[in-house]
């Protein structure tokens with residue numbers, strides 16, 4: 001077995017057959033506990049080559065969904081607790097993404113002041129994550145009004161980022177910002193490319209080097225990377241969401257009409273199914289190389305109504321293929337419907353966890 005430091009291995013192109021394993025004690029800021037094996041000789045790219053997916057920290061994260069992403073009058077069944085971060089860290093993840101519905105917790109315009117009590121809840125979650133050695137992505141999630149009326153809500157979008165930037169400017173670099181989850185509906189690529197630039201300009205006034213994640217349009221579809229135009233900034237990371245085949249991952253999802261008809265859809269890792277995954281990930285790597293910008297998968301997951309063996313096979317294939325390309329990933333999600341942890345019983349889905357750890 002040949003063990004290379006991760007920073008070296010991540011300069012390798014997508015084609016190599018790399019196995020990556022990780023240990024539960026891994027420090028997110030070093031590659032020391034991550035060992036990497038390859039069955040092929042490295043390759044054409046060298047450290048001198050500007051390989052954008054190269055990064056000291058390979059992100060293996062999980063989304064703390066259904067907690068701070070619900071509207072004020074609704075409870076989506078997850079209340080963030082400090083112990084969750086410890087549990088996540090101990091299971092070997094090195095990052096969490098926290099989806100937050102800031103847009104429903106502001107005063108009216110033109111100030112759009114984010115409610116202080118809500119900000120305090122967010123502060124706690126961020127601190128708990130950082131305190132447990134996790135990289136924390138603060139993600140602006142479910143800004144549905146903006147997606148419906150991009151022009152009309154743009155001022156609010158920027159006002160929110162102005163306040164978040166100001167508040168967290170002194171946080172350590174392990175806190176990342178994510179501009180907007182899944183731009184969609186009426187947000188066109190032309191509009192989004194301008195809006196994201198304006199938001200980044202605002203953030204950069206107070207956070208000159210903080211990492212900022214950006215999705216493409218069409219619900220962060222991998223194909224939408226093609227229309228994403230980012231400003232010249234070394235601390236941007238592009239992300240996409242992967243839920244293909246949708247009828248498999250979203251079978252029985254309460255928010256997707258007719259999805260109960262899909263219950264029973266299996267995923268077997270056939271050549272065709274694997275080719276779909278590889279094509280999408282190759283496309284992401286190509287974009288990454290062309291734009292000299294790192295790309296990660298910000299969300300990927302399967303509703304827990306799916307057959308467990310299919311679900312596990314899908315997770316295994318996706319993480320293996322992503323890791324072989326140096327593409328970090330964030331499972332959707334910790335607990336509830338797509339969850340891989342049962343927050344009532346305090347137990348992981350051990351099979352999926354083993355798979356994510358590369359142990360099966």
Ligand code: GLC
Nearest residue numbers: 065141142181182299332338
């Ligand atoms: C997106 C949605 C979230 C949903 C997930 C899976 O993140 O915002 O509400 O649970 O995708 O469909």
